[in-house]
Amino acid sequence: MQSFIKKYSIFLMLYIVFQPVLDAVTGLMAQAHINITFGVLIRMAVMAVTVFYILIFLILNRDNKHGFRVIAYFVVLGIVSVISLIVNYKQKELFIPSLELTTLAKSVYYPIMLLGYFYAFEELAEDRIINRFFPKVIFYAVNIISIIMIIAHFTNTSFSSYAYYKLGESGWFYAANELSAIVSIAFPIMVWYALKKISNWSRIYYWLTIILAIYAALLIGTKGSLLAILFGTCMAILAAVIHFFQDSSRRKFNAGIVVLLGLTLGGVFAAYPAMAVSRTAELHSDMI
Template identity: 30%
Template sequence: MRARFYTDWIERLFLLFILCQPFLDLLTSLAIRYSYPMFTIGILARTAFLLLALFYLFFAPKNRPTRFTKVLLLALTAILAVQITENASLKPVFSFPAEISYTLKILYFPLSLFAYRQLFLSDDTLAGTAEKYIAVSIALTGFIMILAGMSGSAYPSYEGGKAGHTGWFYAGNEIAALLAIGFPVVLLFALNRGFAWWPAVLAVLYSLFALGTKVGLGAIIITLSAGILSTGLILLRSREKRKAIVPLCVLIFLLVGSALYTPHAPVVQNVKIHMEWLGMDKQTQMEVETKVSQAQVDNLVYSGREKYLKNQANLLHQAPLNQKLFGMGYAGNYTEEPKLVEMDFHDLFFSLGLIGFSLYLALVGIACGWMVKSSIRWDSIKIQTIMKAVGVVLGFGIAYTAGHVLTAPGVSIYLAILLASFTKEAIPGRKESAP
């Protein structure tokens, strides 16, 4: 009974922790900007959550993960321990705090994913609660962005004259990623719950534009299009068609309005500035046959990440066999300033090596299998399934192209919860709890 009592409290904390995310991000930003401490409130809170997740996964009295999952998690942890030990003597520059910090960030997503899966297995109604808390958390982030923008105290997203702001938050890429992952959930609640949630949709829409990132613009187009598709399916299948007509018209209006505003949005200004830096604007305006090089296009799309990718690939090629198998750790074998590629799957491969990365992909593959198994059943293809799947696809897509998802605890927790929420839907006999 005592063990169950502790487990119940941990489960409640897991849910409340979702609502804490915007405030942790805000406090972390202010701490970094004004005092530069080694351990911020966000780091301490998320480390404590990680420890609770470990306890819940391996020592909770029921709903423990399968033996295969436990073996994969333990094997990944062991490889990271071996990697840190060996890299201490192999890397030209070795920073123990940086290596430990990055290791915890790597473990954060799989541990969160399976911890929330066990939570939803213990009570499948909790998945609906978690989804609602995600929507509230994302909405709060959006409203904070609006307050910062209106007050004129927002921090710029970029240096060098580019447009956009991050509100009072710190990392524009991370805020863009978490808003992109959570936007489909906010839109889902607006479609299901009606008028009260539409201001939240507008707040997130504003924030994604205000950041001035390509991720934000892509999330707007994909999410609104998915919402139109979902509502259209309801319109075709539902007998009460009037309930779907108004939301469909609102979504079309938002998509058209976004398209009309886009030429004036910060992201377009930033793309033009980037093109000027690369000299692409002059090349496209010249009448003579001057072709834009592939390297220039890659730099525009990936914002310089392709250079760091090439550098990390060269470092891995020169690395000894041990590092090829178990990874080069944080930022590879750097000799001066550490620099990640900022494309999560690539960074994870260089950091974990062939064996560690394979284990990581196996864990992610298991979770994606839940979503696919749930989504391919025709009776579960509802607006809830579609919009949550959009959030997951956006999360992994951003992780592959722009990064700051799988290795950013403040972002990966949203992706982990969404992916874990498909567990109950993939189990025959369990009823889906619509928000």
């Protein structure tokens, strides 16, 4: 069972990479008015295994007090879920079992997976696996988001971020605000990982992925993603300047990195007036 705990912990970390694909497939199927989508089915299967994983993790770690609390939480969650279904069945004139079960599953998915990731990261931290591979996982996940966004943009199949304004794009992802939040959280990690990998100019292709991520984030048209780009790039410039003074053996290369970051930040400001985020900001200001 300890082997299962380790392998499933690694699976949960790698599962992050596939989230953009599941979200894109779910978005396309939801746009086609399909209630139960492929992404939902996959997530529900993972959630079911994660519940089993959490219980096994607690049993093996023998933290009886903590384990009792978690098991009690699952029992209460199950009771509340059943009560919710019964109330909806009695109160709603039109009760669609598939839709109700899907909605309920989505509601319990997040607390269960959050708890699962807490234990998975705790397990992986012991061997420092999380330190070595988690930034790479985030890097690849954001790259997949960028590719999906750009393909949707140039094929004119992207969803509108703000349907009532027809401004901004969310690619094939269903919710622009959630997408913006994900990009905002992940972008600084992506920048850090790319800079760490650029040890010489032959690996500059890592920075090209950052440019694509910036372009994709600006397509969303939300202020959150724009602020994340500006904050992440400014922090990278500050870190690069500090590294320039600390590492005297590679002054020329480090100076080039600072210039590269400065050009990137300048490019964001130059592109801002032409991007959807500038128009949505103006509209929001007018509304206020």
